Amino acid sequence: MKQIITAKLKLTTTPEQFAALRQTQLVYRDALNAVSLYAFEHGKTSSVTTLHKGMYTELRTRYHLPSQLACSVERQVAATYKGLWTKCKKNSAHRLAKITKKRFKGLDQPPHYSSPTVQYTYERDYTFQCDSRVSLGTLNGRISLPYQGYDKHLALIREGATIGDAKLWYDRQKKQLYLLVSLTIGLPDPTPAQLARVVGVDVGIRYLAVTSTSTGKASFHPGKRTRHQANHYARLRKRLQQKGTRGAKRRLRRIEQRERRLKQQANHCIAQQIIMQHPHALIGLENLTDIRERTKRKKRKRKKSGKGTEPVSPQARKANRVYSQWSFAEVHNLISYKAALAGSLTIKVDADYTSKACPMCGHTADENRPRKGLRFVCQNKRCGYTLHADLIGARNITLRTLLIRQDWIRTGCLSTIPDAADKEAKAARLQRYAELRWSSVVTTSLRSQTGDR
Template structure:
């Protein structure tokens, strides 16, 4: 099993080296925009071969890029257009299914690159040297510079971790260059017997995460502080944008990354807490897709004065902003790679009806959550519990089912196949037969699996 991490290396540069790297960054960004315009003019192509035939000579002569950097520019633009075409096709499917009415506009204009980040290929554009030095390619040849970094990452580089591509990134507030190096670590393959516990993790906004084990042990991780800070930055941005002065623009630039760093720090801390609380576990996460479209508040159907529809209220706009900035995918990514490094394993299960299905009797209905609040009350058996804990328990049972299939067949599916509707329907039918047994909470983890298996 391979796990990829990123090592952030601080480059110690002279003023001449800073200028050389800055010129390289700007030329690379200009080349990206030129190739993007060429691809747009030639049928919005995502073919690397066509871009290479049409732009390679110009990249070498006009922008003075080395051969490998010119090829990196073409590959990066092709990957951008390929991703846009994928989003366009997905949007067409959503419009046919009436999930959304908006048309995808990403291909109406050529993508414009603003960030001057440069992509380097290992052993072609950059190489590591002795005495903590790295050789980096510029427009005028290689330069050798010393670097600093996290001790564990430096040890991995010295001890032979598989080194991949890197990105040259410039931190504008600190006026500092960093080299972000991709490292691939070989991890031992796990077996079902090595994972002593099964944990389900339900993510949300009021509570960033709620966990539950098969023995009923639960933990709540609130997101109140992060939510209030995010609302503060939203109000501050609105005031500054409305003011529109040069000073307000400078202030916006200073705070533009603060909210992102705040949420990243909160997710890092939360992921470490969950991994530390549950060592050597099979961790179940929800396979969440299209959250923004499914949770978006839309215009009311009732007409206003017979002329069009009523606009979205201020409360609905705030709700849309909160959901659009929900960083659950970042938290899932951090949990996945931290679990692998700690000897655990994270898998994803279907998220359908996890907050609507009663784990005791199996009754599934939206009315089980009155007002979509934090209280879950089953309309059939009157079972009452915290709604997020209900979701965590349903995820735990589905993850336990994955563990049992893994132990029986020897094959593990990390992510459910959402494209096969028949397979998903069969999985949902199996999930509907799961029941949470109160006796499970009185037994150790090993026997809890057998007890819960008997209640399926």
């Protein structure tokens, strides 16, 4: 098993070296925008070959980029257009399925690159030297720079890790250049016997994460404080944008990264706590692809006496903004890579009905969540099970993860991500999930199967 991590190296530069690297960054950004405009004018192509034939000579003569940096520009633009075409096709499928009515507008104009980050290729644009120095390519040739970084990352660079591409990134507030190096670490493949514990993780807005083990042990990670501070920055940013003065723009530049760093720190702490609480575990996460489209508040239809639709209320607009900025993917990525380094493993399970299905009797209905609140009440008259809704979701994820672990033991093959394209296979999986039950008898058997105490 291989795990990719990023080493952040702080570069120590002289004024001349700093100016050379900044010039390289700005020219690289201009070249990206030029190639992006060319691709847009030639059918919004995502073909690297087409871009290379049409723009390589201009990148070399007009922008004076080295050959490898010119090729990196073409590959980066092609990847951007390929991603936009993928989103466009998804949007078309969602419009046909009436999931959304909005048309994807990402290809109406050529993508504009504002970040001056440079993509370097290892052993072509940059190489590591002795005495903690790195050689970087610029417009006027190579320069050698000393660097500093995290001790463990420096040890991996010197021995053991496979070094990949790097990015030259400029921190505008600190006025400091950093080299972000991709490192691939080889890890032993875990076995079912090594991953004796089974844990389910449910992520959300009011509670950023709720975990449940197979024995019922739960932990809650609330997000009220983080959400409150993020809403404060959103209101402040809105007021400053409406004001539009030079002082307001300076203030915007000072606070532009605070909300992102706030959420990143909260997600990092949550992921670290989950990994430390559940060592050597098989951790189940929800496959939340296209979750924003499914949770978006839509316009309500008018009553029979009226025509058209009612506008979205301010509360719904606020909810849509919060959901659109929901960083569940970052939480999942942090948990995944931290788990791999700690000897655990994460897998994705289907997210369908995890918070609407009763784990005790299997009854599934929207009415099990009264007013879509945090209280789960099973509407089956013979059951009537009541519990925290997010904990219900975590328990259902735990049961599905346990089922995958049992299939892993029986077949020797582990599927880390469910195939959402095959509808028949997904229906069969959901049918198997509907047969799972959470009870004291099952919990006792789970202890013997997983070894969780």
